[in-house]
Amino acid sequence: MADQDHYQVLGVSREATPEEIKKAYRRLARELHPDVNPGEEAAERFKQVTHAYDVLSDPQQRERYDMGGDNPFGGGAAGFGGFGDIFETFFGGGGGARAARPRSRRERGQDALVRVTLQLADVVFGVHRDLDVDTAVLCETCEGSCCQPGTSPVTCDICQGTGHVQRTVRSLLGNVVTSAPCGTCQGYGTTIPYPCAECHGQGRVRSRRTVGVDIPAGVETGLRLQMPGSGEVGPAGGPNGDLYIEVNVASHEVFSRDGDDLLATLEVSMPDAVLGTTAQIDALDGKVELEVRPGVQSGDVLTIKGRGVTPLRGSTRGDLRVGVHVVTPTKLDHKSRQLIEDFARRNKGPGPQLAQFRQGLFAKLRDRFRGE
Numbered sequence: 390m391a392d393q394d395h396y397q398v399l400g401v402s403r404e405a406t407p408e409e410i411k412k413a414y415r416r417l418a419r420e421l422h423p424d425v426n427p428g429e430e431a432a433e434r435f436k437q438v439t440h441a442y443d444v445l446s447d448p449q450q451r452e453r454y455d456m457g458g459d460n461p462f463g464g465g466a467a468g469f470g471g472f473g474d475i476f477e478t479f480f481g482g483g484g485g486a487r488a489a490r491p492r493s494r495r496e497r498g499q500d501a502l503v504r505v506t507l508q509l510a511d512v513v514f515g516v517h518r519d520l521d522v523d524t525a526v527l528c529e530t531c532e533g534s535c536c537q538p539g540t541s542p543v544t545c546d547i548c549q550g551t552g553h554v555q556r557t558v559r560s561l562l563g564n565v566v567t568s569a570p571c572g573t574c575q576g577y578g579t580t581i582p583y584p585c586a587e588c589h590g591q592g593r594v595r596s597r598r599t600v601g602v603d604i605p606a607g608v609e610t611g612l613r614l615q616m617p618g619s620g621e622v623g624p625a626g627g628p629n630g631d632l633y634i635e636v637n638v639a640s641h642e643v644f645s646r647d648g649d650d651l652l653a654t655l656e657v658s659m660p661d662a663v664l665g666t667t668a669q670i671d672a673l674d675g676k677v678e679l680e681v682r683p684g685v686q687s688g689d690v691l692t693i694k695g696r697g698v699t700p701l702r703g704s705t706r707g708d709l710r711v712g713v714h715v716v717t718p719t720k721l722d723h724k725s726r727q728l729i730e731d732f733a734r735r736n737k738g739p740g741p742q743l744a745q746f747r748q749g750l751f752a753k754l755r756d757r758f759r760g761e
């Protein structure tokens with residue numbers, strides 16, 4: 390039978406629409422179904438028809454078949470759960486078979502949100518955190534079945550397990566039969582005579598658990614990390630929702646962040662600014678030596694390459710940019726004052742008439758930090 394043309398089996402053209410294919414299959418299945426038409430020949434044809442429909446009703450499989458691809462099921466009606474499924478799909482429940490199915494108690498759990506505050510140092514390299522998450526977990530007593538151990542749900546008497554009850558409503562067009570969820574079983578099709586005492590028949594309990602999370606470097610305040618499947622378990626042991634971790638980065642008293650760069654200000658004494666010095670800086674990841682050249686000015690920005698933040702995507706760290714602030718002495722002893730006065734006489738400046746404001750220092754510093 391594997392060589393039989395699926396289109397011929399269903400009696401449709403190769404250009405048949407999905408609707409036509411479905412129609413042809415319905416007609417043949419109704420005619421050949423073993424419940425209706427016992428006998429080996431009918432059973433064999435039913436299998437062929439079913440298999441042909443299986444392939445041609447799936448757009449991907451149909452395309453593969455049209456292109457001469459091999460038979461994904463290797464012949465036979467494998468891939469179906471049995472004739473019952475097919476029959477139910479098409480003829481069960483009096484039209485709209487799907488709608489007549491009882492709904493499942495199992496549902497996906499909700500997403501959970503946890504906020505975490507990080508120090509700037511955590512952001513430079515990333516950090517591992519164990520977070521306490523207060524959420525729903527599977528009930529260990531009933532393992533999500535919602536029933537007391539040793540008991541199980543029973544078919545609802547009112548809806549006979551369909552989850553729906555039919556009501557006949559009089560309307561202008563005559564009597565109309567409508568289907569509504571069964572009030573007795575809430576549409577589940579079953580009731581639970583002995584609910585699990587531990588979870589009150591919910592299949593899950595609230596619990597505080599610890600979730601270990603590796604927070605990558607380069608995260609910023611407001612960023613949310615998603616951990617799929619780490620949220621709360623669903624009702625009746627349904628799949629877990631996701632866990633979101635919202636990041637808040639605490640401000641640091643020395644360093645601030647500008648993209649992948651870190652910014653800091655270095656105070657340099659007036660003599661050091663004049664003569665140059667080597668400054669020791671406590672960076673977030675240890676000490677760095679910074680050469681301050683003679684004659685450095687307030688507002689100059691010195692860059693230490695590769696001592697900034699590791700970006701969220703990528704591995705090349707940003708820079709540490711240090712703005713220089715020259716500290717003018719405010720108290721001078723007699724000797725120092727004489728030396729400065731001596732220095733001033735030897736280096737007569739342009740005079741006060743030319744010492745105009747050229748550019749505010751703050752503006753200058755800001756512009757330097759912006760990389761101008």
Ligand code: ZN
Binds near residue numbers: 529531532536587593
């Ligand atoms: Zn339980």
